[in-house]
Amino acid sequence: MESQFVSFEIGDATFLIPIERVVEFRTWSEPTAVPHTPAYVRGIVNIRGEIVPIYDVSARLGKGGTQAGSRHVVVIVRGNDGRSVGLLVDAVTDIVTARADDMAPMPAIEGGDATPFMSGVVFVAEKILGVTDVDRLVEETFPVSGFEAGADAPAAGAAP
Amino acid sequence: MADEEAELRGIFLLECDELVGTAEASVETIRGGGGAEAAIHALFRAVHSIKGGAGAFGLGRLADFAHAFETYMDRLRKGTAPLDAAAVDLLFDGVDVLRALAAEVREGEPAPAARYDAALRALRAAGGLEVADSPAAGSVDFDPLADAAVPVDGGGSEAARLYRIRFVPGPKMIGAGIDPLRILETLKELGALSVELDASRLPALAELDPSVCAFAWNLTLETAAGRDALDEIRDMIDDVATFEFEAAAPSAPDPAALEAPGSQPSPAAPPSLPPATEPAKPREKAVPTVRVDVPKLERLGNMVGELIITQAFLARQVAGLDPDAHRQLFRALDEMSQHIRDLADSATSIRAQPLRAVFSRFGALVRELEKSTGKRVRLEITGDQVEIDKTVVERLSEPLTHLIRNSIDHGVEDAAGRAAAGKDPVGHLHLRAEQRGAQVVIELVDDGKGIDRSRVLAKAVERGLVPPGATPSDQEIDELIFLPGFSTAEAVTSVSGRGVGMDAVRQAIGEMGGHVGLTSRPGLGTTFSLHLPLSLAILDAMVTLVGRQNYLIPITAIVESLRPAAASVVRMDDAGAMLAWRGALLRIVPLGAEFGVRDWRTDPTQCILVIVRPSGGEPFALQVDDLIGQEPVVVKSLEKNYRKVKGVSGATILGDGRPALILDLPTLSAATLARRRLERQAAEG
Numbered sequence: 001m002e003s004q005f006v007s008f009e010i011g012d013a014t015f016l017i018p019i020e021r022v023v024e025f026r027t028w029s030e031p032t033a034v035p036h037t038p039a040y041v042r043g044i045v046n047i048r049g050e051i052v053p054i055y056d057v058s059a060r061l062g063k064g065g066t067q068a069g070s071r072h073v074v075v076i077v078r079g080n081d082g083r084s085v086g087l088l089v090d091a092v093t094d095i096v097t098a099r100a101d102d103m104a105p106m107p108a109i110e111g112g113d114a115t116p117f118m119s120g121v122v123f124v125a126e127k128i129l130g131v132t133d134v135d136r137l138v139e140e141t142f143p144v145s146g147f148e149a150g151a152d153a154p155a156a157g158a159a160p
Numbered sequence: 161m162a163d164e165e166a167e168l169r170g171i172f173l174l175e176c177d178e179l180v181g182t183a184e185a186s187v188e189t190i191r192g193g194g195g196a197e198a199a200i201h202a203l204f205r206a207v208h209s210i211k212g213g214a215g216a217f218g219l220g221r222l223a224d225f226a227h228a229f230e231t232y233m234d235r236l237r238k239g240t241a242p243l244d245a246a247a248v249d250l251l252f253d254g255v256d257v258l259r260a261l262a263a264e265v266r267e268g269e270p271a272p273a274a275r276y277d278a279a280l281r282a283l284r285a286a287g288g289l290e291v292a293d294s295p296a297a298g299s300v301d302f303d304p305l306a307d308a309a310v311p312v313d314g315g316g317s318e319a320a321r322l323y324r325i326r327f328v329p330g331p332k333m334i335g336a337g338i339d340p341l342r343i344l345e346t347l348k349e350l351g352a353l354s355v356e357l358d359a360s361r362l363p364a365l366a367e368l369d370p371s372v373c374a375f376a377w378n379l380t381l382e383t384a385a386g387r388d389a390l391d392e393i394r395d396m397i398d399d400v401a402t403f404e405f406e407a408a409a410p411s412a413p414d415p416a417a418l419e420a421p422g423s424q425p426s427p428a429a430p431p432s433l434p435p436a437t438e439p440a441k442p443r444e445k446a447v448p449t450v451r452v453d454v455p456k457l458e459r460l461g462n463m464v465g466e467l468i469i470t471q472a473f474l475a476r477q478v479a480g481l482d483p484d485a486h487r488q489l490f491r492a493l494d495e496m497s498q499h500i501r502d503l504a505d506s507a508t509s510i511r512a513q514p515l516r517a518v519f520s521r522f523g524a525l526v527r528e529l530e531k532s533t534g535k536r537v538r539l540e541i542t543g544d545q546v547e548i549d550k551t552v553v554e555r556l557s558e559p560l561t562h563l564i565r566n567s568i569d570h571g572v573e574d575a576a577g578r579a580a581a582g583k584d585p586v587g588h589l590h591l592r593a594e595q596r597g598a599q600v601v602i603e604l605v606d607d608g609k610g611i612d613r614s615r616v617l618a619k620a621v622e623r624g625l626v627p628p629g630a631t632p633s634d635q636e637i638d639e640l641i642f643l644p645g646f647s648t649a650e651a652v653t654s655v656s657g658r659g660v661g662m663d664a665v666r667q668a669i670g671e672m673g674g675h676v677g678l679t680s681r682p683g684l685g686t687t688f689s690l691h692l693p694l695s696l697a698i699l700d701a702m703v704t705l706v707g708r709q710n711y712l713i714p715i716t717a718i719v720e721s722l723r724p725a726a727a728s729v730v731r732m733d734d735a736g737a738m739l740a741w742r743g744a745l746l747r748i749v750p751l752g753a754e755f756g757v758r759d760w761r762t763d764p765t766q767c768i769l770v771i772v773r774p775s776g777g778e779p780f781a782l783q784v785d786d787l788i789g790q791e792p793v794v795v796k797s798l799e800k801n802y803r804k805v806k807g808v809s810g811a812t813i814l815g816d817g818r819p820a821l822i823l824d825l826p827t828l829s830a831a832t833l834a835r836r837r838l839e840r841q842a843a844e845g
Contacts, residue, residue, distance in 0.1 A: 035757075049813065
């Protein structure tokens with residue numbers, strides 16, 4: 001059985017996204033800012049009438065925010081829960097076909113900030129590429145507090 | 161075929177819920193005293209319909225119970241049983257058990273046996289049914305049609321009349337467990353029946369489907385039973401067969417039938433004539449309906465939304481043109497925008513359902529809680545005709561149930577406590593709904609003791625939710641009860657406080673794109689308000705500019721916009737700037753600071769202050785860089801692909817195709833207050 005992936009670049013690293021999760025590609029344009037969001041949420045865009053957030057993959061993987069320009073690409077992906085999210089990446093490079101033999105689950109020993117967002121690895125032409133876990137990538141990582149009035153105030157919840 | 165039966169059964173159960181709701185509303189009316197006669201009749205019909213459906217689907221317990229209920233109702237109707245307070249209690253009990261039995265079928269959770277037995281026994285006794293002489297009571301094989309032979313509404317006094325009937329079983333009739341032959345037998349019991357078989361629909365043998373009855377019948381029935389008996393049969397099989405009849409007695413030609421277009425009335429005509437239009441009394445289900453998949457409706461709603469955005473785009477494009485030179489163009493655009501409005505209204509109403517569907521259940525809940533807590537509570541419901549998205553109506557049941565439980569458990573005092581406080585011993589709970597702009601607001605108002613703030617604060621400090629020594633405002637303390645896991649019930653009661661707290665309510669409402677607020681006055685009571693968005697909400701909004709971002713303010717909340725004179729802006733030490741306005745001091749909320757916008761104008765005198773009054777709140781002055789203009793916009797969900805954002809009620813797409821955020825004024829003002837105070841406390845402590 002073969003699987004297909006879209007490969008993309010963040011800095012000098014290359015990662016893969018399962019092709020069935022990819023909805024479309026767009027060139028970068030400055031999104032509408034949204035308040036009270038973590039640094040990796042760059043804002044929202046209009047995709048055929050739907051409001052879709054744009055996540056900066058580099059910031060998400062702990063590699064620092066992207067200085068986005070017209071050469072950058074947004075990959076619209078769909079999570080298992082049906083949510084659509086745009087992923088800001090440096091470039092989309094290729095479509096990779098891998099046989100089952102070439103794929104392996106994520107080794108548990110790996111360290112690094114990107115590891116939690118990887119679901120496995122693929123051996124491609126002498127290289128080992130990480131496959132991004134789209135569901136982890138698009139999920140929220142911070143709690144939605146019910147205490148709206150003070151959720152992000154410095155003193156809230158900081159009691160000893 | 162099993163699927164079809166399951167589907168029909170599902171439809172029946174849905175209907176059953178509605179019927180129980182109707183029954184309950186009728187009992188409420190009967191208790192109120194006004195229009196009792198009509199209410200008794202409505203109740204009788206509802207119970208009768210439940211019985212018929214339950215029998216058809218082999219739901220013995222439900223059918224048995226409905227039968228006993230109906231028999232008792234019949235006595236009430238005829239005045240042979242007294243309609244007193246005990247009777248009303250019995251009726252309420254009966255409705256509760258009917259609901260429990262329907263739930264038993266749907267969810268497999270057995271209805272409380274003791275309650276069922278007691279209510280059944282009481283109804284049988286009151287209805288004059290004894291186990292021995294009640295064929296239905298003990299019988300397993302319940303005949304849904306047996307009692308159709310009993311004339312209803314005094315039809316028995318009529319002289320025998322001739323009816324021509326056309327009976328065409330639909331493809332689902334046998335699957336639904338109704339034998340067409342049974343209908344014929346039932347008719348035969350009503351009087352002299354002559355039968356003519358219509359086999360014209362019979363297909364070739366190869367195509368014959370044994371599960372579908374291909375026969376139809378033209379019947380002539382001479383009966384004294386009256387039209388109602390035939391109505392009953394028709395109601396019973398309405399979903400699965402065509403059953404049309406008309407009076408053919410020469411002595412009483414029906415003028416309506418004579419005039420009905422397309423009918424061929426001829427009193428003397430042979431019985432095999434095709435059926436004429438049924439001129440019987442108007443029925444409630446007269447409006448034909450279709451079932452439509454929700455995704456299709458969503459697509460329709462989205463297209464309407466797109467249309468509005470396109471219209472806004474067009475409006476921007478023509479804004480620079482000379483109206484005199486392009487009069488026709490402007491007129492056409494005006495007309496188009498009106499049509500689009502109408503279209504949007506229609507699209508919204510398709511998905512809408514009155515809140516009655518969920519509100520009607522709470523009468524039973526309150527009575528149950530009265531029993532379990534020993535408190536006395538009167539539930540008043542207003543605005544249950546307000547319509548909201550069907551999916552929202554369904555999801556409201558749980559959070560509202562929780563709020564009502566909470567109000568009765570923690571809010572309303574017991575009779576002694578109320579007497580001591582000089583209140584009516586019967587607590588008052590008011591559930592009310594109203595549409596405000598693009599929102600439906602549901603409020604639950606109790607006249608209980610209000611939130612015990614010192615206890616709430618102590619609890620919050622104990623749990624580390626608030627720093628010790630902090631002095632939050634009353635409103636902030638009230639907000640604490642929405643924190644996850646927060647519960648002030650010192651002992652876990654059976655009514656509420658099972659660890660599922662107010663945070664679950666807030667979360668459930670948040671998932672629907674709404675929010676929950678509360679106000680409480682010690683000794684006077686607490687009001688919870690749920691703000692829910694309409695499915696296709698169109699909002700008139702003021703487009704503002706802050707930095708390079710557009711933010712939208714609902715027009716309905718705007719009191720005034722002004723560029724302040726330097727003298728009217730008062731700088732405070734810690735609470736920021738205030739605006740002297742109409743003899744009062746209003747807080748100035750700089751949106752740029754609140755939202756962390758880049759490059760916003762910080763000097764209020766260089767800005768526009770928009771005086772806003774959030775629904776039910778205090779006015780404040782929102783500071784923005786500039787105003788762009790007013791636009792009707794379509795509210796889009798942020799939660800669909802992202803999440804709820806504080807201070808924002810939703811997003812929209814402006815005429816240039818870019819998203820913009822719509823401000824949520826209640827949380828914006830509360831947020832500012834809370835943050836400033838907590839920051840200050842953190843700095844001090």
